[in-house]
Amino acid sequence: MESPIKFITKGDLTYLVFTNWENDAHLEHCFTTKFGGVSEGHLATLNLGFNRGDKEANVIQNYKNVCEGLGVSLDSIVLSKQVHETNIAKVTEKDKGNGIITPNQWKSIDGIYTNEKDITLVTHYADCVPLFFYAPKYGMIGMAHAGWRGTVAKIGHKMVKIWHEEENIPLEEIQVGIGPSIGACCFEVGSEVAEVFLETFGQTSYIRKDERGEKYHIDLWACNKAVLIESGILEENISISGICTCCHSQIFFSHRKTQGNRGTLGAFMTLKD
Ligand SMILES: [Zn+2]
Incomplete structure (x- = not known):
């Protein structure tokens, strides 16, 4: 099967894209x-x-x-203004520059979307799950930040x-x-977190107890996929x-790997003419 993603390098810059959107003239992501x-x-x-102790000028340059x-x-x-909740904002022309040119106007916005061109939506990650949404025929883009709390609270469904x-x-x-996030290989949690997942998703293969029965490994990709399918998204999409x-x-940057001593990754989406 063809890989769903591809790394692209331009000079020093390396990012990845979803291959099915790579050649879409109306989308940059x-x-x-x-x-x-x-x-x-x-x-x-x-x-x-901007909240990692970096020089502001460095972050702007990045x-x-x-x-x-x-x-x-x-x-x-x-x-966005991510606080592990599930508030979603529709973004318009007047919001351009929010959080980077002008102060962030929001207190709690983990999901953003727009149908206006030349607005670049950005959400932030370091192990949490990035959800990218696109309806090509309707010219709509959006993103949601699904950490474990957002996953359980079904922010994907809300979008x-x-x-x-x-x-x-x-x-x-x-x-x-x-997008890339901590996988089931590394997302090991104790019983308190696992119980929240089990209450939401029931007993499934993607919430797996380890051999000693003390820790759980949770597949956040499968959880979010299940939420999307339950919401009516086609599996092939x-x-x-x-x-x-x-x-x-x-x-x-991985929060867990570095115990929090890390920078922040970004997910970007822009509609183009
Ligand atoms: Zn891993």
Whole structure:
């Protein structure tokens, strides 16, 4: 089977894209790696978090580098305000620059979407699950940050529900990409967290007790896929990158691998003419 994702390198910058969207003239998108920025130490090099102790000028330069790679402008960016809840905002022209040119206007926005061109949506990650949404025929893009809390609270379902009920997009027209995040290999949790998952998803193969019966390994990609399918998204419209950020911490910032001493990755989406 063809890989659902592909790494693209432009000079020092390396990011990945979903192959089914790669050649879409109306969409620019990417998920960043550690490569292509100016930050140093444990933030090297492409840290996109303003809250990681980095110099602001470095972070801005890192955004500029990604923007240049994608062919979008810095002032078209709209940053989310991720706090592991499930609030979703529809973004318009007036929000451009939010969180990067102007102060972030939000207190709690883990999902953003738009149908306007030349707005660059950006969400942030370091092991949590990036959900990319795209309805090509309806010119709608969106992203949701699904950490374990967002996964259990079904933020993916919330985005689908808004697109379907408020934006009148048929479910079969919605495509979803599940980007790199911590995989079941590395997402080991204790019984308190596992119980929350078991309450939400029931007994399934993707919530697995280890051999000693003390810890659980949870497959967040499968959980989010199950949420999407339950919401009416067609299985063939869901792409899973299948890359564990913790196993590949030489390429991606991983919160768990570094016990929090890490930079921040970004997911970007822009609609183009
Ligand atoms: Zn792993």
